[in-house]
Amino acid sequence: MNAPLKVLLVGANGTLGSAVRTALRERGHEVVTASRKDADVYVDITDPESIRAMYDAVGPVDAVASAAGSVPWRPLSELSTADVREGLEGKAVSQVELVRQGAPRLPAHASFTLVTGILAREPLLTGSVASLANGAVEAFVRAAAIELPGRQRVNAVSPTVFTESLDAYGDAFAGFDPVPVARAANAYVKSVEGHRTGEVFRVE
Amino acid sequence: MNAPLKVLLVGANGTLGSAVRTALRERGHEVVTASRKDADVYVDITDPESIRAMYDAVGPVDAVASAAGSVPWRPLSELSTADVREGLEGKAVSQVELVRQGAPRLPAHASFTLVTGILAREPLLTGSVASLANGAVEAFVRAAAIELPGRQRVNAVSPTVFTESLDAYGDAFAGFDPVPVARAANAYVKSVEGHRTGEVFRVE
Numbered sequence: 078m079n080a081p082l083k084v085l086l087v088g089a090n091g092t093l094g095s096a097v098r099t100a101l102r103e104r105g106h107e108v109v110t111a112s113r114k115d116a117d118v119y120v121d122i123t124d125p126e127s128i129r130a131m132y133d134a135v136g137p138v139d140a141v142a143s144a145a146g147s148v149p150w151r152p153l154s155e156l157s158t159a160d161v162r163e164g165l166e167g168k169a170v171s172q173v174e175l176v177r178q179g180a181p182r183l184p185a186h187a188s189f190t191l192v193t194g195i196l197a198r199e200p201l202l203t204g205s206v207a208s209l210a211n212g213a214v215e216a217f218v219r220a221a222a223i224e225l226p227g228r229q230r231v232n233a234v235s236p237t238v239f240t241e242s243l244d245a246y247g248d249a250f251a252g253f254d255p256v257p258v259a260r261a262a263n264a265y266v267k268s269v270e271g272h273r274t275g276e277v278f279r280v281e
Numbered sequence: 282m283n284a285p286l287k288v289l290l291v292g293a294n295g296t297l298g299s300a301v302r303t304a305l306r307e308r309g310h311e312v313v314t315a316s317r318k319d320a321d322v323y324v325d326i327t328d329p330e331s332i333r334a335m336y337d338a339v340g341p342v343d344a345v346a347s348a349a350g351s352v353p354w355r356p357l358s359e360l361s362t363a364d365v366r367e368g369l370e371g372k373a374v375s376q377v378e379l380v381r382q383g384a385p386r387l388p389a390h391a392s393f394t395l396v397t398g399i400l401a402r403e404p405l406l407t408g409s410v411a412s413l414a415n416g417a418v419e420a421f422v423r424a425a426a427i428e429l430p431g432r433q434r435v436n437a438v439s440p441t442v443f444t445e446s447l448d449a450y451g452d453a454f455a456g457f458d459p460v461p462v463a464r465a466a467n468a469y470v471k472s473v474e475g476h477r478t479g480e481v482f483r484v485e
Contacts (some may be wrong), residue, residue: 125362153384153428158329161377165369165417173365173413180357197416200424200479208424209373209417212401216416220404224357275404 079270083107085138087131087175088145089116092241092258093192097144100262101269109135112145122146122171125178132182140269141179142190143172148210150203164206169213176221176231185227190268191218195237195281201249211235215277222275230274236261237281256280283474287311289342291335291379292349293320296445296462297396301348304466305473313339316349326350326375329382336386344473345383346394347376352414354407368410373417380425380435389431394472395422399441399485405453415439419481426479434478440465441485460484 084101088094089110101108110116111131120131122145146168149160172191179189196204197211218233225231238250239258264278288305292298293314305312314320315335324335326349350372353364376395383393400408401415422437429435442454443462468482 153381153425154430156381158374158378158381161374161381165373169369169413169417170362170365174362177357177360177362177365196424197420198423200427202428205421205424205428208420209377212420213369213373213413213417216401216412216419217409219402220400220409220412221357223404224406224409226358 081105081107082139082269083109083137084140084142084269085109085111085135087111087120087122087141087143088192090114091144092239093236093261094144096258096262097142097265100259100266101142104266104270106269109138111135122175123166125174128171128174128178132178137182137184139184139186140188140190141175141183142265142269143175144192146171146192146210148206150207152203153205156205160206161209164210165213168207168210169217172214173217176225180225180229183229185229188230188232188269188274190265191231191233193233193235193277195235195253195279197235199253203249218277219275225274230272232268232273232275233277234261234264234268235277235279236264254281285309285311286343286473287313287341288344288346288473289313289315289339291315291324291326291345291347292396294318295348296443297440297465298348300462300466301346301469304463304470305346308470308474310473313342315339326379327370329378332375332378332382336382341386341388343388343390344392344394345379345387346469346473347379348396350375350396350414352410354411356407357409360409364410365413368414369417372411372414373421376418377421380429384429384433387433389433392434392436392473392478394469395435395437397437397439397481399439399457399483401439403457407453422481423479429478434472434476436472436477436479437481438465438468438472439481439483440468458485
């Protein structure tokens with residue numbers, strides 16, 4: 078077994094975040110949770126200043142794992158400019174900030190694991206902002222990987238719909254094969270413990 | 282030969298825009314140019330209100346072709362939050378606005394052709410914001426395609442570096458095979474005259 082790592086988990090309370098926390102702890106890692114509520118550290122990832130305060134409070138960690146980011150779901154015909162900006166801020170700028178601010182603070186071996194989703198490659202009605210934000214983050218991960226200092230790494234986990242979430246989405250994902258959220262959590266373990274960088278781990 | 286179309290070309294004065302204008306005119310189409318200067322219609326695509334005024338001034342067109350969008354090029358370690366936002370506004374939100382505002386105004390057969398670039402799939406030093414914005418637009422194109430009204434279509438043209446621009450980039454694209462800009466312009470013809478939608482036309 079690899080040496081235990083200290084992992085900062087951002088967005089620890091959702092379906093995915095909870096599963097990632099469980100998976101990392103089962104692997105023996107120390108998990109520090111960050112969220113808007115019920116976490117070790119407060120963070121609002123849509124506020125770069127809040128991300129700075131989070132990093133200040135937590136200090137050095139071996140890995141940052143993000144399971145956070147929300148976007149508006151709305152038909153294209155009802156979408157406003159504000160919706161587009163809100164989605165980019167909520168899932169793309171926010172996760173870029175985790176990397177941008179984390180890179181100079183964290184040790185040379187640190188890794189970042191961001192979250193995207195299948196909307197980056199397969200569209201759904203009302204999901205155009207989700208696609209926009211996910212596509213942004215996946216391309217950013219490939220680019221940031223070649224510029225991070227030391228041996229720092231960055232990957233994205235890009236899952237399809239979770240078996241556990243299927244009811245909440247109604248028929249939106251009709252015909253998609255759902256995956257247990259534990260499989261997505263396992264991809265975080267692969268990213269955190271592994272040695273790969275600049276990759277999108279599809280879980281589908 | 283297909284019937285001549287009226288095409289609104291946004292960003293008509295750059296290396297790519299000029300080539301697209303030439304290619305569309307050689308195909309017999311009427312091209313209305315929009316840009317911040319030296320164009321038939323003024324537009325600043327970073328300002329949604331300016332895009333609205335452009336559409337009001339031009340009236341119905343058969344196709345919108347965008348060769349516009351700029352992003353900051355800066356090392357990841359020197360990137361600010363403002364740079365990230367500026368790049369997303371300059372190339373992603375701007376082009377989403379062209380589609381979002383154009384969809385309800387244009388006829389049922391209208392098409393949108395946006396511009397991205399090889400940074401969506403192949404990273405370069407100092408290009409992480411370009412990657413971010415290009416990745417966003419490519420995923421958006423796939424998503425918007427299934428929600429546009431009537432038989433409206435949307436595609437992206439995603440070229441590598443142009444032979445004509447190679448000197449300006451120094452060694453950044455070392456080892457990339459450049460393409461004549463006319464090849465990228467031809468991909469606009471394919472998108473505008475063709476029947477495909479939700480696709481990224483790679484030119485490399």
